[in-house]
Amino acid sequence: MSKCGAPCEKPALEVYVVDDDADVRDALGLLLGLRGYKVRLFECAEAFLATLKPQTAGCLITDIRMPGMSGLQLQRVLNEREARLPVVVLTAHGDIDSARTALRAQAVDFLLKPFKEADLIAAIELSFAREREHMTALDRRSADESAVAALTAREREVAALLSTGAQNLEIAQRLGISPRTVEIHKARCMEKLKVRTIADLVRLADRVGLQPQT
Numbered sequence: 001m002s003k004c005g006a007p008c009e010k011p012a013l014e015v016y017v018v019d020d021d022a023d024v025r026d027a028l029g030l031l032l033g034l035r036g037y038k039v040r041l042f043e044c045a046e047a048f049l050a051t052l053k054p055q056t057a058g059c060l061i062t063d064i065r066m067p068g069m070s071g072l073q074l075q076r077v078l079n080e081r082e083a084r085l086p087v088v089v090l091t092a093h094g095d096i097d098s099a100r101t102a103l104r105a106q107a108v109d110f111l112l113k114p115f116k117e118a119d120l121i122a123a124i125e126l127s128f129a130r131e132r133e134h135m136t137a138l139d140r141r142s143a144d145e146s147a148v149a150a151l152t153a154r155e156r157e158v159a160a161l162l163s164t165g166a167q168n169l170e171i172a173q174r175l176g177i178s179p180r181t182v183e184i185h186k187a188r189c190m191e192k193l194k195v196r197t198i199a200d201l202v203r204l205a206d207r208v209g210l211q212p213q214t
Contacts, residue, residue, distance in 0.1 A: 015059050
């Protein structure tokens with residue numbers, strides 16, 4: 001994960017359309033382009049996967065029935081690769097089983113062709129909202145990890161024990177130092193981690209996996 005000294009530039013959110021029907025691709029490209037979205041069009045799942053990168057962000061709109069890899073298979077591959085790209089599934093041949101499969105695999109929505117423009121835009125905006133939330137969480141974790149890395153070894157030990165609910169006297173006994181020294185380390189680590197309460201420290205520890213050494 002990137003450890004940026006300054007705020008990292010977030011990847012641009014794009015709409016990726018995968019459909020073997022050229023007319024559908026062109027229509028979606030025109031519609032979404034006019035609505036201000038940056039759109040990339042692909043005629044098959046394999047072509048899209050060839051361009052997929054860890055920083056790919058936005059929303060994937062895919063047909064179900066296509067030559068080669070189907071939309072549901074594409075969704076499965078994304079899950080296997082732990083790609084968090086939100087997926088909106090389109091089909092002219094929808095059935096209950098396909099819808100259930102797509103939604104179980106965390107599809108944002110399942111739209112039957114012909115679909116309403118408003119439904120598609122709503123699905124894209126929901127996808128983008130999830131992406132922004134995810135990127136914000138990644139930024140927070142990166143900042144937390146950088147702050148933890150700046151702690152001294154002793155401060156890290158104290159912070160980890162504090163996150164378990166241990167009191168100053170207990171920490172002092174465990175580390176073989178005085179309660180006053182624990183208090184000093186506590187103040188320093190809280191300042192470096194930019195947390196004001198123990199509850200904030202517990203949440204930070206959960207985000208970065210900070211735990212006492214056994």
